[in-house]
Amino acid sequence: MTTTSEDSRSVRVAAAAAHFGRDVGRGVEKALAVVSGARRSGVDLLVLPHGTLGGYLSDLDDPHTGGTPPAVEEGCEEIAAVARAAGPVTVCLGYTEVAVVHGRQCWFSAAVCVTGDGVLGRHRKVHQPAGEAEVLSAGDSFTAFDTPVGRLGLLIDYDKTFPEASRSLALDGARTIACLSAWPASVTDRAARLPNDRQSRLFDLYDSARAAENQVLWVSSNQTGIQGNLRFLGQAKVVGPGGDVLARTGSKGGLAEATVDVDHVVDRARRKLHHLAERRPDTYRTEP
Structure with a gap:
């Protein structure tokens, strides 16, 4: 589904539902292919899922099962390759980041926003x-930043469960919020069909509620397929500032x-x- 506007300031926005696994090299290749297609079709903002590089965990009950997703550093060649391919397109992608913090090696779920000019925000x-x-x-902060498609903020899946996260970005001037997810179906109360799954309903609810609460454009990507014990929902969408879904995918890519x-x-x-x-x-109360 597509909405249109004759205003020359309009931008074409795309949220991806796609499967990205543990092979970082294959993830880069797939990301480059999606970016190339987006450029050809005139997309201005492309939001890829969390785990574009290296996938996500295999089991939330026992996160050590299957090991931690392969991690890359902030200035890695893999992200640089996506930036070069992006050219004029603003591209958001997620990955597992390894970094030394206060003398200790740490792993983070991370997201980055790039164009051909380099990194715009993290x-x-x-x-x-x-x-x-x-x-x-x-992580410990929410910060918006300027991009060719306007001021933008990034969230990663579970962040959107908490209204304060998106509100912080909106207060920092974000008019578009990109939420990159590796959001699975319920692991405690599985439904036979994904549309009936509790997490499926929550995923959609949060997308519309956060957009309407903050009156922003909301761009929600997600993984698809299966990683270990997790079955990802897809359901990528673009939501208007009134909470209205402008475009969406199903559970497939x-x-x-x-x-x-x-x-x-x-x-x-x-x-x-x-x-x-x-x-x-x-x-408002900020503490219990």
């Missing part, structure tokens, strides 16, 4: 589901694409009811 996943904290460290004038739709959503301006932070 994010380390802050919120961790059960099990993940046993093998991965947590594909791109959800929409053409949107971001400033126009955000300004229109905030014209009468401006959620960020009408907050009452003096009344």
Whole structure:
């Protein structure tokens, strides 16, 4: 599904549902192929899933099963290769990052945003589901940054469960939020069909709620297929600032694409009811 606008400021946005496994080299090849196709079709912003480079964990109950996904460093050649291929396209992708922090080697779920000019912004996943904290460290901030498609913020899957995460980015000026996921079906209450799965419903609910709460354009990618004990949902989508789904995929691979004038739709959503301006932070509790 595609929305259109005659305004020359419109951008074409694509959220990917795709399977990326543990082979980093194959992940790079697949990412380059998707980026190449996006450039040919005029995409301005492409959001690939979390784990584009190296996949994700195999089991959240026992995250040591299958080992930690292969990790790369911040300035690695793999990310540089995607940046070179991106050219004018703004591309977001996820990976496992290894870094030395306070003299200790740590592994993070990380995301990066690049163009042919290099790295525009980064994010380390802050919120961790059960099990993940046993093998991965947590990030500690949410920061928006400027891109050719406007001011943008990054989140990684479980981050979107917490309203404060996307709100922090919106308060930092993000008008588009890219949420990169490796979001599986429920591991405790499996449904026979993915559309009936509890996590499937939550994935969609959070996408629309976070977009509407902050009145931003929301671009949600996700893994597909199976990694170990995890079955990923797909369900990539582009959501408007009113919580309306502009484009989406199913559980199989594909791109959800929409053409949107971001400033126009955000300004229109905030014209009468401006959620960020009408907050009452003096009344909110921040601790239990």
